[in-house]
Amino acid sequence: MEQLREVLRTRRDGIVRRWFDYIIETYPEETAAFLKSKRDPFTNPVGSTIKEGIEGIIDYIVGEGEEEVQTFLDRIIRIRAVQDFKPSEAVEFVFHLKDIVRAEVGMRLDEPEIRRQLREFDSSVDKLALLAFDIFMECREKIYELKATELKNMTYKLLERAKLLDELDKHKW
Amino acid sequence: MAKAAKPPKPEEITKTLDYRKTPKGPWIDTKVEFRPGMYCYGTRPKYLEEVDMPNPREWSTSDEDWKLPENWKEIFLEGMEDRLRKHRSFRLFMDICVRCGACADKCHFYIGTGDPKNMPVLRAELLRSIYRRYFTTGGKLLKRTAGARELTEEVFKELWYYAYQCTECRRCSVFCPYGIDTAEITIMVRELVNLLGCNTDWIMGPVANCYHKGNHLGLEPHTIQSNIEMMCDDIEEITGIRIEPTFNRKGAEILFVTPSGDLFAVPGVYTAMGYLMLFHELGLDYTWSTYASEGGNFGFFTSLEMAKRLYYKVYAEAERLGVKFIIGGECGHMWRLWHQYLATFWKPPENLETPKSPITGTVFEHASASKVVHVVEFTADLIRHGKLKLDPSRNDHLRVTFHDSCNTSRGMGFFEEPRYVIKNVCNHFYEMPENTIREKTFCCGSGSGLNASENMELRMRGGLPRANAVRYVHEKYGVNMLANVCAIDRAALPTLMQYWVPGVEVCGVHELVGNALVMTGEKKRTMDLRLEPLPGFEEEEEEEE
Ligand code: SF4
Numbered sequence: 001m002e003q004l005r006e007v008l009r010t011r012r013d014g015i016v017r018r019w020f021d022y023i024i025e026t027y028p029e030e031t032a033a034f035l036k037s038k039r040d041p042f043t044n045p046v047g048s049t050i051k052e053g054i055e056g057i058i059d060y061i062v063g064e065g066e067e068e069v070q071t072f073l074d075r076i077i078r079i080r081a082v083q084d085f086k087p088s089e090a091v092e093f094v095f096h097l098k099d100i101v102r103a104e105v106g107m108r109l110d111e112p113e114i115r116r117q118l119r120e121f122d123s124s125v126d127k128l129a130l131l132a133f134d135i136f137m138e139c140r141e142k143i144y145e146l147k148a149t150e151l152k153n154m155t156y157k158l159l160e161r162a163k164l165l166d167e168l169d170k171h172k173w
Numbered sequence: 174m175a176k177a178a179k180p181p182k183p184e185e186i187t188k189t190l191d192y193r194k195t196p197k198g199p200w201i202d203t204k205v206e207f208r209p210g211m212y213c214y215g216t217r218p219k220y221l222e223e224v225d226m227p228n229p230r231e232w233s234t235s236d237e238d239w240k241l242p243e244n245w246k247e248i249f250l251e252g253m254e255d256r257l258r259k260h261r262s263f264r265l266f267m268d269i270c271v272r273c274g275a276c277a278d279k280c281h282f283y284i285g286t287g288d289p290k291n292m293p294v295l296r297a298e299l300l301r302s303i304y305r306r307y308f309t310t311g312g313k314l315l316k317r318t319a320g321a322r323e324l325t326e327e328v329f330k331e332l333w334y335y336a337y338q339c340t341e342c343r344r345c346s347v348f349c350p351y352g353i354d355t356a357e358i359t360i361m362v363r364e365l366v367n368l369l370g371c372n373t374d375w376i377m378g379p380v381a382n383c384y385h386k387g388n389h390l391g392l393e394p395h396t397i398q399s400n401i402e403m404m405c406d407d408i409e410e411i412t413g414i415r416i417e418p419t420f421n422r423k424g425a426e427i428l429f430v431t432p433s434g435d436l437f438a439v440p441g442v443y444t445a446m447g448y449l450m451l452f453h454e455l456g457l458d459y460t461w462s463t464y465a466s467e468g469g470n471f472g473f474f475t476s477l478e479m480a481k482r483l484y485y486k487v488y489a490e491a492e493r494l495g496v497k498f499i500i501g502g503e504c505g506h507m508w509r510l511w512h513q514y515l516a517t518f519w520k521p522p523e524n525l526e527t528p529k530s531p532i533t534g535t536v537f538e539h540a541s542a543s544k545v546v547h548v549v550e551f552t553a554d555l556i557r558h559g560k561l562k563l564d565p566s567r568n569d570h571l572r573v574t575f576h577d578s579c580n581t582s583r584g585m586g587f588f589e590e591p592r593y594v595i596k597n598v599c600n601h602f603y604e605m606p607e608n609t610i611r612e613k614t615f616c617c618g619s620g621s622g623l624n625a626s627e628n629m630e631l632r633m634r635g636g637l638p639r640a641n642a643v644r645y646v647h648e649k650y651g652v653n654m655l656a657n658v659c660a661i662d663r664a665a666l667p668t669l670m671q672y673w674v675p676g677v678e679v680c681g682v683h684e685l686v687g688n689a690l691v692m693t694g695e696k697k698r699t700m701d702l703r704l705e706p707l708p709g710f711e712e713e714e715e716e717e718e
């Protein structure tokens with residue numbers, strides 16, 4: 001995938017921008033403006049996490065990312081998993097990377113070698129999407145688990161007194 | 174290979190799905206949509222009946238029909254008129270907003286949900302549009318052109334939905350050039366919806382319990398006493414010292430009241446163990462009460478009137494026992510209420526004096542009206558005067574950061590005391606970024622009675638800005654403990670951390686104090702207050718053996 005990688009490396013900023021805009025547009029207009037414009041990561045955690053996340057993913061794809069791609073994907077999906085998105089909506093942005101990359105590759109789409117490498121690239125995007133889906137499901141499960149754990153913690157001492165804790169621990173939450 | 178049939182492009186597949194959630198058109202026309210995970214369940218009628226509140230009936234927030242009384246609109250508008258007259262600030266806040274937008278992106282709920290109606294300015298506008306329509310000439314005449322709208326059931330539900338997506342944290346007010354406090358507006362909206370019996374179950378249950386049993390969970394006196402005795406068992410195991418606290422003891426110098434969360438839930442119980450150890454070591458002449466057994470006040474999240482009713486017992490108990498002053502445990506809204514409202518709700522009994530530390534002689538002048546001090550102020554003063562023997566290395570396995578609770582920081586509160594205490598009992602303390610602490614602190618996302626489980630998505634979104642700053646110090650400095658001085662934080666932050674920043678635990682400041690406190694006659698510590706091996710100390714022990 002070397003030639004394609006080279007293209008992606010030179011077009012990195014454009015790809016990041018397009019992909020970022022695409023994801024941000026899933027939010028209401030006013031919010032999209034806020035998410036795009038505020039750069040401080042602490043006043044704008046959603047925007048900056050998405051930005052960092054997609055940069056990490058792209059660097060990983062072009063072979064420069066050191067950190068696990070899972071970590072970056074996790075950060076984005078973890079947010080979307082509590083933001084009203086259906087599973088399909090939450091991970092759809094991953095597939096869109098295919099279109100963005102094609103747009104950036106532009107004229108060179110005619111080159112057979114690039115086309116071959118694009119197919120390879122597509123399948124790694126598919127894998128990413130599957131991974132994203134797994135992460136989404138994990139996050140959702142975590143939410144349910146947290147609800148149960150809270151209930152348990154709330155009554156911890158009372159249950160301990162009633163010697164019910166052992167039973168509770170055996171129970172799978 | 175011949176050209177294979179091309180798989181459909183993602184855009185083709187997704188054409189049929191609507192990923193663009195942007196509500197089109199002005200907010201005033203956007204209908205409220207109750208999304209699961211974003212709201213709490215409606216209250217059961219029995220809780221309303223128990224405290225004589227209006228319109229008890231079986232209802233559910235997801236129902237189309239909320240079973241409001243026939244004249245609901247009249248009740249709402251009369252209630253509003255009444256409050257506009259009573260609270261000058263309320264009328265002022267309805268009138269003076271210039272919609273400059275400085276507050277818009279300062280709310281943790283807006284930052285985390287992206288829902289424009291969670292911008293403080295729009296949250297307030299939801300009610301302001303009603304104010305204009307019914308209480309201003311311009312609005313009455315020009316209606317929509319003047320930003321006014323009719324009060325309909327739909328609008329009522331919208332007001333409800335967003336009043337329970339505001340934690341009354343006041344962060345927005347810090348940034349408003351006019352000092353408009355949207356928290357106060359939310360407080361008013363909640364009062365109004367309560368006139369129609371529309372509280373949440375999570376708030377109303379504790380209110381009813383507290384009214385009848387003295388605390389939110391409805392713990393009875395013997396349970397409170399035995400819970401505390403159980404903590405004393407644990408303390409004995411850790412230190413070899415048996416503590417015998419007293420309950421409802423007349424003639425004690427000090428009455429100690431803490432949120433009931435400290436009495437039964439983790440990690441609150443470890444904080445309570447810290448209080449017990451500290452007071453024992455000082456030989457403090459104090460008593461617990463099984464009657465005034467709740468420092469928190471979910472009445473405050475219902476109406477000021479209810480907050481007042483629930484706090485009657487605090488001074489009443491102080492009078493009955495004849496104490497000189499009151500110490501409050503680690504709590505946020507308790508402190509805000511005691512500091513700002515209590516002495517206006519009820520007159521402090523004659524026997525109460527301006528708090529004076531019996532150990533250092535310090536007079537807490539700022540508490541001369543209410544006669545109550547926060548335990549963190551009390552402890553900071555002890556340390557300042559060198560009255561405690563501390564071994565901070567017992568907390569060396571912890572890298573600590575401090576979360577300012579909204580109420581202790583923005584409620585005209587304190588910033589330095591908890592930090593001073595932590596720095597004296599821990600060797601590793603790291604601050605989160607400046608724009609996320611002190612008066613700009615980000616809310617835990619679960620305050621003001623929003624710490625239920627059914628609204629978990631809301632809590633996780635609202636808590637994201639806080640968690641994001643914790644993640645930063647976790648990654649940068651290896652922070653693994655998030656300290657705070659608030660019972661709601663201790664209940665809500667562990668969950669927030671488990672979702673956003675696994676590996677960070679939560680504790681009250683007095684748990685750290687309890688770990689570091691060198692007590693007279695104690696045995697060699699090998700465990701922390703959680704009964705877990707104390708790293709470093711345990712090894713030594715093993716070597717010796
Ligand atoms: S900052 Fe103040 S004046 Fe400006 S929009 Fe917000 S509430 Fe209104």
Ligand code: SF4
Nearest residue numbers: 280339340342343345
């Ligand atoms: S008080 Fe807090 S939660 Fe409410 S609108 Fe202001 S910033 Fe948001």
